[in-house]
Amino acid sequence: MLEIVQNNWTLLLVGQYPAGPLGGIVATLLLAIAGLALAFPFAILLAVARLSPYRWVNWPATAVVNIVRGMPFLMVIFWSYFALPILIGRPLSGFWTLVGALVLYESAYLAEIIRAGIQALPRGQEEAARSLGFGYFRTLTFVILPQALYNSLPALIGQFVSLIKETSLGYVISVNEFTYAASQLNSQLLVRPVEVFSILAITYFIVCFALTQSARWVEQRIARTRQGKSSGMQIQTNPLATEPMP
Amino acid sequence: MIRFDKVNKWYGPQLKVLNEVTAEVKKGEVVVVCGPSGSGKTTLIRTINRLEPIDSGSITVNGTDAHSSKNNVNTLRRDIGFVFQQFNLFPHMSVLNNITLAPRKLRGMSRAAAEEKARELLDRVGLADKAEAYPAQLSGGQSQRVAIARSLAMDPPIILFDEPTSALDPEMVGEVLAVMKGLATTGITMMCVTHEMGFARDVADRVWFLDKGNLLEDAKPDEFFSNPTHPRAQRFLADLRH
Numbered sequence: 001m002l003e004i005v006q007n008n009w010t011l012l013l014v015g016q017y018p019a020g021p022l023g024g025i026v027a028t029l030l031l032a033i034a035g036l037a038l039a040f041p042f043a044i045l046l047a048v049a050r051l052s053p054y055r056w057v058n059w060p061a062t063a064v065v066n067i068v069r070g071m072p073f074l075m076v077i078f079w080s081y082f083a084l085p086i087l088i089g090r091p092l093s094g095f096w097t098l099v100g101a102l103v104l105y106e107s108a109y110l111a112e113i114i115r116a117g118i119q120a121l122p123r124g125q126e127e128a129a130r131s132l133g134f135g136y137f138r139t140l141t142f143v144i145l146p147q148a149l150y151n152s153l154p155a156l157i158g159q160f161v162s163l164i165k166e167t168s169l170g171y172v173i174s175v176n177e178f179t180y181a182a183s184q185l186n187s188q189l190l191v192r193p194v195e196v197f198s199i200l201a202i203t204y205f206i207v208c209f210a211l212t213q214s215a216r217w218v219e220q221r222i223a224r225t226r227q228g229k230s231s232g233m234q235i236q237t238n239p240l241a242t243e244p245m246p
Numbered sequence: 247m248i249r250f251d252k253v254n255k256w257y258g259p260q261l262k263v264l265n266e267v268t269a270e271v272k273k274g275e276v277v278v279v280c281g282p283s284g285s286g287k288t289t290l291i292r293t294i295n296r297l298e299p300i301d302s303g304s305i306t307v308n309g310t311d312a313h314s315s316k317n318n319v320n321t322l323r324r325d326i327g328f329v330f331q332q333f334n335l336f337p338h339m340s341v342l343n344n345i346t347l348a349p350r351k352l353r354g355m356s357r358a359a360a361e362e363k364a365r366e367l368l369d370r371v372g373l374a375d376k377a378e379a380y381p382a383q384l385s386g387g388q389s390q391r392v393a394i395a396r397s398l399a400m401d402p403p404i405i406l407f408d409e410p411t412s413a414l415d416p417e418m419v420g421e422v423l424a425v426m427k428g429l430a431t432t433g434i435t436m437m438c439v440t441h442e443m444g445f446a447r448d449v450a451d452r453v454w455f456l457d458k459g460n461l462l463e464d465a466k467p468d469e470f471f472s473n474p475t476h477p478r479a480q481r482f483l484a485d486l487r488h
Binding site for chain 1: 321324326332335379383400
């Protein structure tokens, strides 16, 4: 297995780059980062809109969330592959098609996590901020969201992990990413599919595991600050919640 | 300073929580609101800064109609301190940031000036050493004193207390009441829902007694405790002495 990696590491790392398009694990990470960076603010907007008392705000947001959550991701990919170019009026690269699908799909799931985090806060937090004279949006930014996002961190990280894994579905629309590179490699070598796809699996695992572990570390650091810096005691976080969502 | 004029409020079509409440709190006065549970005390105090809407009547705070949609509710609330039963400190911020948040963001005060003021306030509530602590590290009594300091940071002419000692262990009630007593002497207008009758007797200028949404008594504490006029208030006081 090692010698497959040694002989083909550039293909696995960056695809055919610089001779061809960027691919491999680097493209996978870029896809995940772009998807995440765009999906997260959208998710916050959706979550806040869903909690709005105005029907013309919360109704469309609820519709988007429910429709997207009722579709398989593969369908969202096909949909964005065929519909996005029509919507924006020009052809779109595979990379951005997949990012579009990821943002649409993941922001719906992330929005529900964030909404739950907001609703789980005691009502008194909002009332205290409003009583001081903060308006709706400042109450959200200074008081509600920092707490809601922190409290839902384990579930958010789980969703981020599933976002990374979902980039592999870009394979079906031939996006140059890690799974695509692995299958190219497989058709080159022909006789060693188990090794090639084991490399793929192990690498995905390492990336996702590193993310959950570093998130847990950040979480414990914040918890420790709030409990008092002097106590070096480990804070128990909820171990169940790091499981990624489907 | 605070005037209620024929204030009515219903929860649903059946339950009337405030019935034709008409009363006034003068500038610098300390008013204690008492009454049995479910009598509308908390609702009454929450209507002053519009945390609860009212159905009819009017509430005038410092000359402005608190429930008129023409008046900006956020500007109104800046001048009304509010202390909750459950403290409601922001757990993601240090004590210092809890206190300085509003002056910095709403009054545009510099961090240095706001922190200096916050430390003064903490000194006044006896918690000068807790500036860097987080709410999770404080006892109930300490949390409530920080909450009082936080609501004073905006220099409000009025401060409202909604059962400030009801969520505290008995041994911590005293430290919070002491801070409130100190505050009462500063000339701030104070309104306080509480079951601490000792506090009412010692500190209040007037005691209001509420039952089923009706304001039955509005009297000086001596009169109220020695000689309540309404039979419901007599019964309430008799039950307290058990």
